[in-house]
Amino acid sequence: MRSPAPIARPTARSLTALREEAEHCRACPLWKNATQTVFGEGRATARIVLIGEQPGDREDLAGKPFVGPAGKLLDRALEQAGVERTQTYVTNAVKHFKFEPRGKRRIHKKPNEHEISVCQQHWLDNELRLIEPDLVIAMGATAARAVFGRATAIGKSRGHIIKGQSLASEIGADVIVTVHPSFLLRVPDEDRDSAFQAFVEDLKLARKYAPA
Numbered sequence: 001m002r003s004p005a006p007i008a009r010p011t012a013r014s015l016t017a018l019r020e021e022a023e024h025c026r027a028c029p030l031w032k033n034a035t036q037t038v039f040g041e042g043r044a045t046a047r048i049v050l051i052g053e054q055p056g057d058r059e060d061l062a063g064k065p066f067v068g069p070a071g072k073l074l075d076r077a078l079e080q081a082g083v084e085r086t087q088t089y090v091t092n093a094v095k096h097f098k099f100e101p102r103g104k105r106r107i108h109k110k111p112n113e114h115e116i117s118v119c120q121q122h123w124l125d126n127e128l129r130l131i132e133p134d135l136v137i138a139m140g141a142t143a144a145r146a147v148f149g150r151a152t153a154i155g156k157s158r159g160h161i162i163k164g165q166s167l168a169s170e171i172g173a174d175v176i177v178t179v180h181p182s183f184l185l186r187v188p189d190e191d192r193d194s195a196f197q198a199f200v201e202d203l204k205l206a207r208k209y210a211p212a
Contacts, residue, residue, distance in 0.1 A: 011125060015044050018126055019147040028118045029109070030096035035060045040091025040127050047209045048088045049133040050074075051124070052180055053142040057106050060097035065090050070182040074139075076198065077181065081203035083210050091127055093146035094119045108182075111142060128171050135161075135209040136173045140180030147175060154179060161205055174209075178202035 012018035019039045038055035041064055043110060056067030066074055078085050093113055099106040111119075124146055128136070138144040144152035147167055157177035166172055179199060187195045 012130070013126065015040075015130055018123070018130065022123050024081055025095065025122065027122050027139060028115050030094070030097075030098050033095035033099070036063050037095050037148065038063055038065055038097070039095060039123070040064055040087075040089055042089035042091075043087060044089070044131060046087065046089035046131055047129060047134045047211070048083070048137065048206055049135070050088055050090045050127065050137045050139060051143040051147060052090075052092045052139045054092050054094035054108075054111055055097045056108060056182070057097065057099070060106075065092055066181075069185060071181070073184055074181045077200050077203055082207050083203055087211050089127075089131055089133070093124055093143050095123055115178075116142060116146055120149075125170070125178075128167065128173075132171060132199065133173055135174045135176065135206055136167065137178065137203070138204060139178055140183065143180070144177050145208065152177060171181045176202060176205050 012021055022037045022039050031037070038059050052066065052070075054067060056068045056070065060070070065071070075085055078088075081143055092109045097106070098109045098111050098115065100109050101107075108197055136147055138152075139146045141152070141154055141159050144154065144157070150169075154177060158179070162175040162177065164172060164174065167175070179195075181199065184192065184199060
């Protein structure tokens with residue numbers, strides 16, 4: 001049986017309409033095993049958009065981004081950085097959970113270039129087009145790849161605001177590149193506090209974009 005043909009790129013004029021279109025996305029094979037599309041969430045007029053890689057197991061089940069362990073860590077880091085998550089828009093470069101079964105567990109598997117590119121062109125670019133944020137925070141290599149349209153070294157790019165970038169979505173915005181919060185969950189115990197504080201320092205750069 002042949003897979004459904006990829007849907008045409010959306011032209012939705014609101015995030016609500018775009019979310020409804022994304023619920024039926026068949027543009028790449030990831031929809032087949034995922035529970036549901038996990039679309040972005042937050043303020044439609046947010047000045048700050050945070051972008052991660054893809055939903056994890058908890059997010060796939062809940063249908064919301066960043067609600068699992070990495071999401072809780074992100075919430076704590078944003079609070080320490082002085083940025084309210086409720087004033088931002090949070091999404092992922094890829095909207096379906098990619099995993100491989102291991103016993104009863106579903107283990108995260110990194111999306112490939114095709115999956116990143118298709119999801120970027122169909123959904124992420126349109127989210128950014130509709131929101132028109134002043135600042136985009138790309139968390140991790142996959143998010144940076146989707147934002148810039150090319151591979152980006154996290155270590156060399158983090159720690160400062162990259163001003164006035166022309167993004168892959170064809171909008172202009174400042175960008176902060178940092179690690180994905182799930183990276184902090186894998187750091188050895190003795191280095192975890194310092195890695196977390198470095199993440200907080202990256203997020204503090206966003207404070208001037210936050211509503212007063």
